Amino acid sequence: MNQSTSDAHILVSMTYASRANPDVSAKDFNEILKQAQTNNAANGITGMLIFNRNYFLQTIEGPRAKINRLLYSLIADQRHHDLQLLGSRELKHREWAKWSMNYASPSEANAAVYLKYSTTVDFNPYLLSAEAAHNLMHDLGAQKQ
Numbered sequence: 071m072n073q074s075t076s077d078a079h080i081l082v083s084m085t086y087a088s089r090a091n092p093d094v095s096a097k098d099f100n101e102i103l104k105q106a107q108t109n110n111a112a113n114g115i116t117g118m119l120i121f122n123r124n125y126f127l128q129t130i131e132g133p134r135a136k137i138n139r140l141l142y143s144l145i146a147d148q149r150h151h152d153l154q155l156l157g158s159r160e161l162k163h164r165e166w167a168k169w170s171m172n173y174a175s176p177s178e179a180n181a182a183v184y185l186k187y188s189t190t191v192d193f194n195p196y197l198l199s200a201e202a203a204h205n206l207m208h209d210l211g212a213q214k215q
């Protein structure tokens with residue numbers, strides 16, 4: 071049994087913030103989302119992605135070995151930089167089981183949801199605690215269901 075097989079049953083979640091590269095367009099964003107959804111569906115990964123023009127905030131959850139492998143790809147991805155882990159933990163169950171990758175964008179319409187968990191008016195995931203990021207993603211995700 072190799073390493074990736076032996077820990078395939080351990081479910082983990084990882085949340086990070088990153089800065090979008092300035093030349094990433096709305097079209098690029100759609101491609102990222104589509105690529106995430108297609109790959110994740112094949113790999114048993116689920117999660118939530120929040121983005122605006124400047125930042126990404128993402129939770130990925132799934133088998134530990136697959137999540138670690140995806141982390142390497144994410145760090146190497148030129149479409150964003152300064153990837154900073156906000157939190158990582160083992161899960162008893164998935165929180166985004168219905169979504170290969172759910173998504174939401176902070177907007178004027180949901181500004182109050184963001185403000186509820188943050189000290190700043192503008193969306194900046196680097197300033198969020200792991201718990202605030204978790205709660206924010208759940209509130210924004212719940213609005214979409």
Ligand SMILES: Cc1cc2nc3c(=O)[nH]c(=O)nc-3n(C[C@H](O)[C@H](O)[C@H](O)COP(=O)(O)O)c2cc1C
Pocket residue numbers: 102105106107109110117119126128130140143144145147149150171
């Ligand atoms: C913000 C962001 C989020 C991403 N999320 C995922 C993801 O959830 N799953 C995934 O497979 N790739 C995701 N990617 C793409 C990966 O970095 C990488 O390009 C991709 O996994 C490589 O897939 P490929 O081997 O099929 O080309 C994301 C990229 C960015 C910039």
